Amino acid sequence: MAVKKQVTVRIFHAQARRIDCEHCGQPYSFIEGKGSSGEAEGNVLLSDSEELGRTAFRQLATSLEKTARDPQRGEGRCPHCHQLQGWMVANDRKGNMGCFGISGLILGVIVTVATSWFTDGATWAIVGGLLLTVVLLAGGVAGGAAISEKPGAKPDHVDPKVKTDEQLLAWMELCLSRNQDPLLQWCYDNGQEPHAKAMHFSLGILDLAEEPSGVPEALSTEGRLRALDHMD
Numbered sequence: 665m666a667v668k669k670q671v672t673v674r675i676f677h678a679q680a681r682r683i684d685c686e687h688c689g690q691p692y693s694f695i696e697g698k699g700s701s702g703e704a705e706g707n708v709l710l711s712d713s714e715e716l717g718r719t720a721f722r723q724l725a726t727s728l729e730k731t732a733r734d735p736q737r738g739e740g741r742c743p744h745c746h747q748l749q750g751w752m753v754a755n756d757r758k759g760n761m762g763c764f765g766i767s768g769l770i771l772g773v774i775v776t777v778a779t780s781w782f783t784d785g786a787t788w789a790i791v792g793g794l795l796l797t798v799v800l801l802a803g804g805v806a807g808g809a810a811i812s813e814k815p816g817a818k819p820d821h822v823d824p825k826v827k828t829d830e831q832l833l834a835w836m837e838l839c840l841s842r843n844q845d846p847l848l849q850w851c852y853d854n855g856q857e858p859h860a861k862a863m864h865f866s867l868g869i870l871d872l873a874e875e876p877s878g879v880p881e882a883l884s885t886e887g888r889l890r891a892l893d894h895m896d
């Protein structure tokens with residue numbers, strides 16, 4: 665049997681989206697910082713690590729390009745009217761219901777398998793376990809929905825992930841004068857700590873608002889994706 669070797673490439677990316685608020689019509693930006701990893705595997709004798717690293721990087725870059733152009737990712741409360749966009753509320757609800765529902769399902773299956781093992785497959789244990797699984801699944805889905813974000817304003821909520829246009833332009837100017845990437849720095853300042861081996865990459869600002877913000881082309885998502893295309 666051929667021995668395989670595996671190379672893992674990690675990227676931490678920071679990207680902001682700028683939108684017009686669906687409630688008050690004012691533009692604002694919100695940041696998202698995320699780590700992702702890609703793997704490539706090859707025969708230990710035939711493949712060289714550098715080539716595997718490049719393959720893993722290219723796969724990761726392709727999936728990053730797709731998420732970078734997705735207009736409805738991330739979350740940030742409008743700094744003008746303090747509300748979330750409808751799709752942010754829906755995404756949060758969907759994510760929590762799925763996550764808690766699956767946890768309930770897994771827990772139920774574990775309990776069912778364990779009790780039927782201890783009771784030598786007694787019918788009551790299997791039926792009880794399956795009923796419990798259904799209850800845990802439903803409870804998880806309902807619990808996920810209950811703790812999710814609700815529509816409406818939260819004026820006291822301070823969200824470090826959002827900036828008004830004025831704050832964004834001032835921030836960009838400050839970071840560029842210090843030779844820092846404004847998007848990555850925004851994530852670091854929010855306390856995000858990327859994986860120690862991750863490569864840090866700025867995916868710029870995806871500007872979806874009607875009026876231009878004055879963000880330089882080099883800091884736009886399209887500009888950054890072109891830079892990503894030329895890397896390996």
Ligand SMILES: [Zn+2]
Pocket residue numbers: 685686687688689690742743744745746747
């Ligand atoms: Zn608003």
